Amino acid sequence: MEKLKVLLVDDEEEFVTTLAERLQLREIETVITTDGDDALRVINTERPPVVVLDVMMPGIGGLDVLQQIKRNHPKIQVILLTGRGSTNDGIKGMRLGAFDYMMKPVKIEDLIQKMTEAYQVSKQEKD
Amino acid sequence: MREQDTAFIGKITAAVTHEFMNVLSTIKETSGLMEDLLALSGENSFKHHEKFSRTLIIIREQVRRGMEISEMLNNFAHSMDEPEAWIEINELLDQLSILVQRFAKLKKVVLTLNPLETPLEIRIDPFRLHLILVTCLEYCFDHTANGGTVTMKALRRKNGIAIQCLMEPDSKSMGNMDEIPHELTGLQETLHHINAQLVPISGPGQQGVELIVHLKVK
Numbered sequence: 001m002e003k004l005k006v007l008l009v010d011d012e013e014e015f016v017t018t019l020a021e022r023l024q025l026r027e028i029e030t031v032i033t034t035d036g037d038d039a040l041r042v043i044n045t046e047r048p049p050v051v052v053l054d055v056m057m058p059g060i061g062g063l064d065v066l067q068q069i070k071r072n073h074p075k076i077q078v079i080l081l082t083g084r085g086s087t088n089d090g091i092k093g094m095r096l097g098a099f100d101y102m103m104k105p106v107k108i109e110d111l112i113q114k115m116t117e118a119y120q121v122s123k124q125e126k127d
Numbered sequence: 128m129r130e131q132d133t134a135f136i137g138k139i140t141a142a143v144t145h146e147f148m149n150v151l152s153t154i155k156e157t158s159g160l161m162e163d164l165l166a167l168s169g170e171n172s173f174k175h176h177e178k179f180s181r182t183l184i185i186i187r188e189q190v191r192r193g194m195e196i197s198e199m200l201n202n203f204a205h206s207m208d209e210p211e212a213w214i215e216i217n218e219l220l221d222q223l224s225i226l227v228q229r230f231a232k233l234k235k236v237v238l239t240l241n242p243l244e245t246p247l248e249i250r251i252d253p254f255r256l257h258l259i260l261v262t263c264l265e266y267c268f269d270h271t272a273n274g275g276t277v278t279m280k281a282l283r284r285k286n287g288i289a290i291q292c293l294m295e296p297d298s299k300s301m302g303n304m305d306e307i308p309h310e311l312t313g314l315q316e317t318l319h320h321i322n323a324q325l326v327p328i329s330g331p332g333q334q335g336v337e338l339i340v341h342l343k344v345k
Binding site for chain 1: 151
């Protein structure tokens with residue numbers, strides 16, 4: 001079976017590194033970046049079908065990164081991670097083309113389920 | 128307190144709780160990774176396997192608790208953002224009951240919540256509503272016997288809502304409560320700000336105060 005590849009973007013380095021390790025243990029290929037500019041660069045080289053993107057980041061914010069991804073790579077599916085009580089950011093993100101949004105802290109099983117759904121959509125859009 | 132001061136406290140508290148949530152998220156993922164590795168290693172792989180598993184469950188539970196408190200504190204901090212906002216009354220009461228849990232615990236009192244049957248959004252100054260309700264609850268905690276229960280109950284009224292803080296009074300406080308206790312009279316200005324009033328409740332075995340808020344309902 002084809003391995004799912006995900007780009008994880010979060011400015012909390014320890015968090016994103018650990019999350020990546022947990023996903024790798026579950027046979028999911030991960031690439032990590034800790035800021036928005038870097039994420040946009042990595043997308044051009046790695047072409048991940050799914051991006052998990054933190055909304056609140058210093059510098060270029062998650063919603064701006066989302067807009068640029070959807071403009072330049074519309075097939076890439078983006079899952080937003082928002083803080084609790086930041087439902088508005090999630091709704092804004094959906095309007096900008098996010099696949100879905102999830103509130104932190106998220107259960108790893110729920111995140112994998114959402115990533116798998118996003119991956120299916122991404123594959124269909126490629127066909 | 129001046130609006131600017133309140134907004135400043137809210138801003139700093141919201142920022143710090145956000146950071147605190149990031150710390151807890153990292154602890155959660157790290158302990159999750161340890162659980163994953165432990166599960167992969169098998170039960171007899173090392174001497175303290177079982178103790179590690181139990182310890183990780185404690186970490187998981189304490190992180191969950193920390194996140195819940197931080198989230199409530201973050202929401203409370205955001206209640207200072209604007210002088211008026213739409214809030215859902217059951218959510219607010221739920222949040223408030225978590226925030227005052229420490230006060231209840233110190234007085235050895237149990238706080239229970241009796242929400243509205245259906246959610247209701249109201250436009251109000253959320254910070255002032257918090258202030259009034261916490262003051263009423265503290266009064267009830269102070270006058271309830273050890274091990275007693277204080278109930279926060281929300282009811283719909285014709286032109287608004289009522290939030291009752293009900294207590295099982297201790298022997299010193301037992302008796303008719305015909306007027307608002309002096310500990311709560313300092314709330315008058317705040318009550319006026321949100322177009323609300325406090326009335327005493329007195330019945331057999333139960334006393335308390337009722338906050339009546341005249342509302343603009345969504």
